[in-house]
Every structure is written in C-alpha cells, then in structure tokens.
Amino acid sequence: MTQTISPADIEIKPRQRKILTLPQIEKMAASIEKFGLFSPPVMVPGSEPGKVQLVSGFTRLQGMMYLKWEEIPYTLYEEADEITIKEMELEENIQRTDLEWWEKAEAVAEIHELRMSQDPTWNMRKTAEMTGEALGTVSQSVQLRDEVKTNPEMKTEKTLRGALQKLDVKKKLVEKRKDIERRAKGLTPSLxxxxxxxxxxxxxxxxxxxxxxxxxxxxxxxxxxxxxxxxxxxxxxxxxxxxxxxxxxxxxxxxxxxxxxxxxxxxxxxxxxxxxxxxxxxxxxxxxxxxxxxxxxxxxxxxxxxxxxxxxxxxxxxxxxxxxxxxxxxxxxxxxxxxxxxxxxxxxxxxxxxxxxxxxxxxxxxxxxxxxxxxxxxxxxxxxxxxxxxxxxxxxxxxxxxxxxxxxxxxxxxxxxxxxxxxxxxxxxxxxxxxxxxxxxxxxxxxxxx
Structure with a gap:
C-alpha cells in the first residue's frame, strides 16, 4: 500500500550508485511533473520510529525533492530482512543504464553470493535467469568483482570487454612466469x-x-x-x-x-x-x-x-x-x-x-x-x-x-x-x-x- 512521508524522515545510506547530475534530476522532475509518478520509491522501516530507509527509487526521490514535494509517496516493505533489502537494491541497480561496468559486475556478483548463502543448490544459471543477464556475464562478473578488489586500477578500463582482456593478459603472464620458473630448474643461469x-x-x-x-x-x-x-x-x-x-x-x-x-x-x-x-x-x-x-x-x-x-x-x-x-x-x-x-x-x-x-x-x-x-x-x-x-x-x-x-x-x-x-x-x-x-x-x- 502506498503511503507518504516527509523527505526529512527518509534515510539514505551509502549505496552502489553514482552522484546524480543536475540535468539528470531535472529530467526526472520534468517527467514526474508531466506524467505523474508511475512507481513510488520502495522503503523499509528506518533506524527509529517514524523513519524509513530508501531501498530503490533514488532518482525518483531526487526528482520529487527538486519539485519541492512536502510529502513523498512510497511503498513500505515491513518484513524485509537484510538480504532481501540488499537484493532489491542491487536488482534495481542492475537495470540502470548509467552504471559503470564494474558497478554492474559488483551488483550481479553480490546477488549471486547472497542467493548462494540462502540456497546451497543455487548456481550461476539461476542468477542469470533472475537478473536477465547471460550466463557468461554472471561468470565474468564474479571473476572481475574479485579482481577489482585486489587490483582497483581495473576500474580504469572503459568497458567490460577491455577489463576481461586485461584480466586474460594478466592470467597468461602468471602462467608464463610459472612456466619459466619450472623450466629454469637445472639450467645454467647465464643470461x-x-x-x-x-x-x-x-x-x-x-x-x-x-x-x-x-x-x-x-x-x-x-x-x-x-x-x-x-x-x-x-x-x-x-x-x-x-x-x-x-x-x-x-x-x-x-x-x-x-x-x-x-x-x-x-x-x-x-x-x-x-x-x-x-x-x-x-x-x-x-x-x-x-x-x-x-x-x-x-x-x-x-x-x-x-x-x-x-x-x-x-x-x-x-x-x-x-x-x-x-x-x-x-x-x-x-x-x-x-x-x-x-x-x-x-x-x-x-x-x-x-x-x-x-x-x-x-x-x-x-x-x-x-x-x-x-x-x-x-x-x-x-x-x-x-x-x-x-x-x-x-x-x-x-x-x-x-x-x-x-x-x-x-x-x-x-x-x-x-x-x-x-x-x-x-x-x-x-x-x-x-x-x-x-x-x-x-x-x-x-x-x-x-
């Protein structure tokens, strides 16, 4: 059921998203003003009574605040646990077109791991079906998310394809080093x-x-x-x-x-x-x-x-x-x-x-x-x-x-x-x-x- 609340009572925690530019907010505000709000933001109970926490609909919320709405419509999920909240947030982010490749890879990988923690039979194919992504994309997302954690410079690659190529080169170099070390045993080091x-x-x-x-x-x-x-x-x-x-x-x-x-x-x-x-x-x-x-x-x-x-x-x-x-x-x-x-x-x-x-x-x-x-x-x-x-x-x-x-x-x-x-x-x-x-x-x- 849709409810309303003052913008001051909405909690927005650090999340996986870009800072919106003014033109992006103005575009959303113009759409809301012309066509109305088709889908209210999703909230869960906040950290104290009378407060709610935003789960999805950040851009819509910014558009309404730009229009100076004193009451914000929202849909409340009373019983959502931490995993469900995280999945809802990540699922919305996956559908966004302005995400960097590594942000999307991180979201897909996190959804996959959250589901696996709940269901031992869960696999990448099920994650692909749930998110609408290709099976290969899910596998690549898990690999790249782990690589970005240890090597943040991977984020500087402009595309997922470029990041995969860089990761492939790195793997080949690692294998090449291992091969050289193996072959060097017993040979004369006269280089x-x-x-x-x-x-x-x-x-x-x-x-x-x-x-x-x-x-x-x-x-x-x-x-x-x-x-x-x-x-x-x-x-x-x-x-x-x-x-x-x-x-x-x-x-x-x-x-x-x-x-x-x-x-x-x-x-x-x-x-x-x-x-x-x-x-x-x-x-x-x-x-x-x-x-x-x-x-x-x-x-x-x-x-x-x-x-x-x-x-x-x-x-x-x-x-x-x-x-x-x-x-x-x-x-x-x-x-x-x-x-x-x-x-x-x-x-x-x-x-x-x-x-x-x-x-x-x-x-x-x-x-x-x-x-x-x-x-x-x-x-x-x-x-x-x-x-x-x-x-x-x-x-x-x-x-x-x-x-x-x-x-x-x-x-x-x-x-x-x-x-x-x-x-x-x-x-x-x-x-x-x-x-x-x-x-x-x-x-x-x-x-x-x-």
Missing part, C-alpha cells in the same frame, strides 16, 4: 640481458666511457599521454621529454665505442630541421641578449640537430619508417580530415666512421604491429623488427643498450642477434614483464641447444 628499473638520465651517467657497441631505443615522444584513470607511471610532458632526450643523446655519445651506431624511433615532428632554421640558430647563438631564446630555438631544432651537436659524425637526413599494414586505429585530429597514423620514424646516427652491417636496404620497414593477444604489454614492438634493426647496427656478440627499454622488445632483438643487452625502464611493471620475456627467450635457446 646476458637485463632491464634495470630507474631514470635513464641518471643510470646512463653511471656507465663507463665507450662501453657499448650500439644503442637502439624507442625514445619517449613527449605527447603528454593520457593514461587510463589518470595514473601515470612516468611524466610525458613535452618539455620534460625534450630535456631528457637531449641529456640521453649527449651521454649516449660518451658511452658508445668508436665506429658505432645510435638508432632511435622518435616523434617525426621532432626529428628534422631546415637550413633556414640552422642559419637563424647560428645568428641567435652570438647574441647574448637573446640567450633565453637560444635554448627555446635549440629545443625546436629536433633530434637530428641534437645528435650532431653531441658529436655524432653522420645522421640520416631522411628518417627510416616502420610501416604497420594492419594498423586500423590511431586517428589524430578530425576523423573527417585526418588519416590513421600507421608509421613511426627512426633516426640513425654514427659515432666515428661506422658502416651499417646490412647495406643497400631501403628505409621502409614493413612489420605488422602486435595484436592484443600477441602483446604482454600495451606498448610492445615486434621482436622481428627489433632483430633486423639490431642486425643493421651491431655484429653478433656486441653489447647493446636501450635507455628506454619498456617491456624489452629491443632486448629480444639483441638476443636473437646473440648480443648482450642492457636496458633502463622507469615503469616497474614494464621492466618486470621485459625481464620475464628476456629470461623466457634465454631458456628457449638453452633448451634448443640441449
């Missing part, structure tokens, strides 16, 4: 490859002069990446990255042996400069009053110029390109005017009189980017591409450095070339995955030889 967690600008300064045969790396682009959920494993501000790259370039020249190569992928917009820019820079260099502008202009000259200023004797005038035929996403700007970016640029620079190990090759490298199922980390390059680049700049047995190692793709290329590898990586998660992949590669080689 000559590692990724060290830390800041490249600081770590490279600790290396002795002329201690590497080649440097191959994927420089940070400085495009201020928006990481999901606002979590950033490192800063990607443009000016910070420009300063970082300039430091690493100078140190790279120092730690490279004579007659060796520096190869780096970089943002194509920050690579080349024109003769007009060069002439203007030379004029600015002699004007002490414009010292502040000199740094600004130096930064704008790009990677090729920074390499030349560091002492590299030869720098490719036209960058090489890694072309990705399977790239179907990555539009920049207005999708009606722009094109999908399906290529990355690479610069080669030599210290001394180095020659390429593979000569006469064109400057286009055609390799598909890795699919989601092939990647162990989000920004992972094809090992075959890295192997070819390492083979161009180093003989077998050389010592390769990657100051921005990520998950170790260039390290795998170095091992394929039978080179020693050292990498730096600021993100501990990426470094951990990279070291695991390097160890896996090493074990596969030992097993093959054995």
């Amino acid at each position: 000559r490859a590692e990724i060290i967690v830390g800041d490249a600008a600081e770590l490279i300064k600790l290396e002795p002069d002329e201690s590497f045969d080649a440097i191959v790396t994927n420089l940070p682009f400085g495009i201020d990446l928006e990481f999901k959920g606002g979590h950033k494993p490192y800063e990607d501000d443009e000016q910070l990255i420009i300063d970082l790259v300039q430091t690493v370039v100078v140190e790279s020249f120092r730690v490279l042996k004579d007659d060796s190569w520096f190869a780096a992928w970089f943002d194509i917009r920050k690579i080349t400069y024109s003769n007009a820019q060069l002439q203007l820079y030379k004029k600015l260099a002699g004007l002490t009053k414009l010292a502040d502008y000199k740094k600004l202009f130096f930064d704008s000259m790009g990677l090729n110029f920074w390499l030349q200023e560091a002492g590299f004797s030869y720098v490719t005038l036209v960058p090489a390109l890694w072309v990705k035929p399977n790239k179907t996403q990555g539009m920049i700007g207005d999708p009606r005017k722009g094109m999908i970016v399906a290529a990355e640029a690479m610069v080669l620079a030599s210290k001394g009189g180095a020659f390429l190990m593979k000569q006469g090759r064109n400057n286009v490298f055609i390799y598909d980017s890795l699919s989601g199922s092939e990647r162990d980390y989000s920004m992972q390059m094809p090992a075959d591409l890295c192997t070819e680049v390492v083979s161009m700049v180093s003989l077998s047995g050389g010592r390769i450095l990657d100051p921005f190692a990520g998950s170790g793709s260039i390290g795998l290329g170095a091992l394929n070339r039978e080179c020693e590898f050292k990498g730096y990586e600021l993100n501990p998660e990426a470094a951990s995955i990279g070291n695991m992949l390097l160890k896996q590669h090493h074990l596969a080689g030992q097993e093959k030889d054995g």
Whole structure:
C-alpha cells in the first residue's frame, strides 16, 4: 500500500550508485511533473520510529525533492530482512543504464553470493535467469568483482570487454612466469640481458666511457599521454621529454665505442630541421641578449640537430619508417580530415666512421604491429623488427643498450642477434614483464641447444 512521508524522515545510506547530475534530476522532475509518478520509491522501516530507509527509487526521490514535494509517496516493505533489502537494491541497480561496468559486475556478483548463502543448490544459471543477464556475464562478473578488489586500477578500463582482456593478459603472464620458473630448474643461469628499473638520465651517467657497441631505443615522444584513470607511471610532458632526450643523446655519445651506431624511433615532428632554421640558430647563438631564446630555438631544432651537436659524425637526413599494414586505429585530429597514423620514424646516427652491417636496404620497414593477444604489454614492438634493426647496427656478440627499454622488445632483438643487452625502464611493471620475456627467450635457446 502506498503511503507518504516527509523527505526529512527518509534515510539514505551509502549505496552502489553514482552522484546524480543536475540535468539528470531535472529530467526526472520534468517527467514526474508531466506524467505523474508511475512507481513510488520502495522503503523499509528506518533506524527509529517514524523513519524509513530508501531501498530503490533514488532518482525518483531526487526528482520529487527538486519539485519541492512536502510529502513523498512510497511503498513500505515491513518484513524485509537484510538480504532481501540488499537484493532489491542491487536488482534495481542492475537495470540502470548509467552504471559503470564494474558497478554492474559488483551488483550481479553480490546477488549471486547472497542467493548462494540462502540456497546451497543455487548456481550461476539461476542468477542469470533472475537478473536477465547471460550466463557468461554472471561468470565474468564474479571473476572481475574479485579482481577489482585486489587490483582497483581495473576500474580504469572503459568497458567490460577491455577489463576481461586485461584480466586474460594478466592470467597468461602468471602462467608464463610459472612456466619459466619450472623450466629454469637445472639450467645454467647465464643470461646476458637485463632491464634495470630507474631514470635513464641518471643510470646512463653511471656507465663507463665507450662501453657499448650500439644503442637502439624507442625514445619517449613527449605527447603528454593520457593514461587510463589518470595514473601515470612516468611524466610525458613535452618539455620534460625534450630535456631528457637531449641529456640521453649527449651521454649516449660518451658511452658508445668508436665506429658505432645510435638508432632511435622518435616523434617525426621532432626529428628534422631546415637550413633556414640552422642559419637563424647560428645568428641567435652570438647574441647574448637573446640567450633565453637560444635554448627555446635549440629545443625546436629536433633530434637530428641534437645528435650532431653531441658529436655524432653522420645522421640520416631522411628518417627510416616502420610501416604497420594492419594498423586500423590511431586517428589524430578530425576523423573527417585526418588519416590513421600507421608509421613511426627512426633516426640513425654514427659515432666515428661506422658502416651499417646490412647495406643497400631501403628505409621502409614493413612489420605488422602486435595484436592484443600477441602483446604482454600495451606498448610492445615486434621482436622481428627489433632483430633486423639490431642486425643493421651491431655484429653478433656486441653489447647493446636501450635507455628506454619498456617491456624489452629491443632486448629480444639483441638476443636473437646473440648480443648482450642492457636496458633502463622507469615503469616497474614494464621492466618486470621485459625481464620475464628476456629470461623466457634465454631458456628457449638453452633448451634448443640441449
């Protein structure tokens, strides 16, 4: 039976729902004003006489309060126990379209567990029938709810599908680690490859002069990446990255042996400069009053110029390109005017009189980017591409450095070339995955030889 009560006597406890925006409340209020209240909110007895507790109908209640109703119609459930109240609340939330995927997964999982606590014969199929969800969705909801509890960053995934893919990758990594540990027993731990967690600008300064045969790396682009959920494993501000790259370039020249190569992928917009820019820079260099502008202009000259200023004797005038035929996403700007970016640029620079190990090759490298199922980390390059680049700049047995190692793709290329590898990586998660992949590669080689 429908009753009425003052809004002041309604208790609203913390619950699984979003904070409503003013437009949402206004929309509900307009609907109530035009069509009336089709279904009153559901209440149960409150914490003290004369009070009631809201179970379902939060948006409707907010709409009536917006209209300044002094008496709120409601339906009272006198005998509802805690489990019934929870189920009623969760059931309403499941039907809402504005829930985040993880909120809905949490609601479905809680209903399933509440029912199981009441009925030992209860199963996921019955939960699916009760909630109107697919059986697979119920199973996935239970898995993801448990994962979100231990790993809150899962909430940053935009969709249920994305969260499931991330969970699948995590499970595969766990199994891969177990497999590596099992296979490593009894084998010689002679791996000559590692990724060290830390800041490249600081770590490279600790290396002795002329201690590497080649440097191959994927420089940070400085495009201020928006990481999901606002979590950033490192800063990607443009000016910070420009300063970082300039430091690493100078140190790279120092730690490279004579007659060796520096190869780096970089943002194509920050690579080349024109003769007009060069002439203007030379004029600015002699004007002490414009010292502040000199740094600004130096930064704008790009990677090729920074390499030349560091002492590299030869720098490719036209960058090489890694072309990705399977790239179907990555539009920049207005999708009606722009094109999908399906290529990355690479610069080669030599210290001394180095020659390429593979000569006469064109400057286009055609390799598909890795699919989601092939990647162990989000920004992972094809090992075959890295192997070819390492083979161009180093003989077998050389010592390769990657100051921005990520998950170790260039390290795998170095091992394929039978080179020693050292990498730096600021993100501990990426470094951990990279070291695991390097160890896996090493074990596969030992097993093959054995």
